[in-house]
Amino acid sequence: MSMADQAQRWAEKTFGDAELGDERRTARLVAMAAQVARTPAGTVGQVFTEDAERQGAYDFLESGRVGVGAILSAMTGAAAVACAGERRVLVAVDGSSLTLVDRNDSKDFGAIGDYAHGGRGIKVISALAMTEAGVPLGLLHQEWWSRPKDKPKVSEKKKRARPVDEKETQRWIDAINGSVRELRRQAPNTRAWFHIDREGDSTPILLALKATEQDFTVRGNWNRKVEQHLGTLRRKLAYSAQRGSYELKLSGGPKRTARTATMSVCYEPVTLKLRDPETGARVALNVTAILAREISMAPKGEERIDWLLLTTIAANGIKDALAVIDGYTKRWRIEEFHKTWKSGACNVEETQLRSVAAVQRWATVSAAVAVRIERLKYLSRTEPTLAASVELTPLEIRVLTALKRKRRRKNESMPDSATIGDATRWIAELGGYTGKSSGGPPGATVLRRGLERLHIAVEAAVALLGLDDDA
Numbered sequence: 328m329s330m331a332d333q334a335q336r337w338a339e340k341t342f343g344d345a346e347l348g349d350e351r352r353t354a355r356l357v358a359m360a361a362q363v364a365r366t367p368a369g370t371v372g373q374v375f376t377e378d379a380e381r382q383g384a385y386d387f388l389e390s391g392r393v394g395v396g397a398i399l400s401a402m403t404g405a406a407a408v409a410c411a412g413e414r415r416v417l418v419a420v421d422g423s424s425l426t427l428v429d430r431n432d433s434k435d436f437g438a439i440g441d442y443a444h445g446g447r448g449i450k451v452i453s454a455l456a457m458t459e460a461g462v463p464l465g466l467l468h469q470e471w472w473s474r475p476k477d478k479p480k481v482s483e484k485k486k487r488a489r490p491v492d493e494k495e496t497q498r499w500i501d502a503i504n505g506s507v508r509e510l511r512r513q514a515p516n517t518r519a520w521f522h523i524d525r526e527g528d529s530t531p532i533l534l535a536l537k538a539t540e541q542d543f544t545v546r547g548n549w550n551r552k553v554e555q556h557l558g559t560l561r562r563k564l565a566y567s568a569q570r571g572s573y574e575l576k577l578s579g580g581p582k583r584t585a586r587t588a589t590m591s592v593c594y595e596p597v598t599l600k601l602r603d604p605e606t607g608a609r610v611a612l613n614v615t616a617i618l619a620r621e622i623s624m625a626p627k628g629e630e631r632i633d634w635l636l637l638t639t640i641a642a643n644g645i646k647d648a649l650a651v652i653d654g655y656t657k658r659w660r661i662e663e664f665h666k667t668w669k670s671g672a673c674n675v676e677e678t679q680l681r682s683v684a685a686v687q688r689w690a691t692v693s694a695a696v697a698v699r700i701e702r703l704k705y706l707s708r709t710e711p712t713l714a715a716s717v718e719l720t721p722l723e724i725r726v727l728t729a730l731k732r733k734r735r736r737k738n739e740s741m742p743d744s745a746t747i748g749d750a751t752r753w754i755a756e757l758g759g760y761t762g763k764s765s766g767g768p769p770g771a772t773v774l775r776r777g778l779e780r781l782h783i784a785v786e787a788a789v790a791l792l793g794l795d796d797d798a
């Protein structure tokens with residue numbers, strides 16, 4: 328298609344700066360990313376249906392000349408540019424792994440999960456930047472590594488004694504520092520507010536976060552010692568008065584019954600007593616400890632919600648504490664990104680590529696596409712009244728509106744100009760969304776399917792009617 332559709336524009340913005348040593352390679356990367364954005368799928372064969380295109384994609388992905396790092400840094404740089412307009416961004420950092428099929432153990436994938444289980448794949452930590460309202464902006468960093476295939480024969484004692492930079496903890500620190508570096512370069516006035524789940528409650532990670540001089544919230548995993556006479560975090564908070572409460576709507580899940588929980592909130596400024604594992608030196612870390620606890624009855628056999636948060640944000644009142652809790656709930660969006668990327672709309676775990684480097688090249692493009700879908704999803708929920716043109720071209724809006732007009736119910740009125748909320752719902756409807764099955768707003772899978780159908784319709788409009796993008 329000759330016209331620049333939104334996917335093409337997005338791909339240029341995201342990967343157009345990739346320094347691959349040859350402009351043709353960058354152009355190939357951009358074209359590939361645009362095509363993945365139009366028709367996201369897990370395998371190269373599903374995305375590229377024309378032989379020449381497909382072969383070109385394989386050649387690119389398997390070429391030793393295409394630097395994985397250059398693809399990554401184009402993507403993370405573009406994410407930082409997107410952050411530049413924000414005063415502060417939430418940065419959720421979380422680990423995951425791609426589980427990949429290697430039946431004959433012939434590929435260079437490492438071990439994942441339990442060594443005894445023999446799973447194969449690649450480990451990755453991602454840093455997802457979002458606006459303070461929780462709209463994804465892009466990935467500021469991805470840290471990839473492979474574990475050895477067989478369990479290293481090292482005693483537990485020796486393992487603990489290893490310096491931090493040889494442990495996986497260092498990967499977290501690299502992801503945090505890498506995100507800050509990217510922001511400094513492209514968005515020097517934007518502050519980062521890191522959000523990490525219980526895996527972040529490790530002394531080297533807390534010290535690395537402190538060293539960035541940015542903000543953070545980490546979910547506490549340990550009842551750490553504090554420099555007050557009551558001794559530990561939990562004891563300190565147990566003596567603290569309830570400062571407020573709120574109702575929390577919990578959706579159901581495999582281990583949880585849907586319910587509305589009454590949460591009690593207390594908070595205290597505390598000084599954590601840490602010991603630097605490298606130097607043995609004592610370090611004091613001042614944070615606010617916030618405890619949000621379910622005080623209504625939980626269903627039988629289920630634990631009550633209990634969140635202990637450690638944050639650099641000062642709580643001068645219940646409003647501040649609630650804002651920290653609200654920020655932490657947005658950390659969940661990186662889990663949704665993982666799902667969309669790995670097994671949902673982008674399905675990267677289906678890839679048949681045979682080397683770690685090829686998988687990484689493909690998975691990086693596909694990660695950027697997954698963020699784009701998550702962004703559309705949250706943009707339409709968070710700022711539904713923005714004009715549709717923030718994410719779609721005039722022609723795409725025109726085709727989408729025409730399709731909607733044909734499908735609309737008798738008494739359904741059409742807006743004069745579509746908002747992003749309208750457009751997203753119409754795209755989801757093209758993808759089969761009725762609002763009935765989940766009861767909630769459109770998710771990534773219906774959006775992916777809808778975007779794909781919209782793309783085909785736009786192509787038909789161009790081919791049959793000669794419409795172009797200024798139409």
Ligand SMILES: [Mn+2]
Binds near residue numbers: 526
């Ligand atoms: Mn995690």
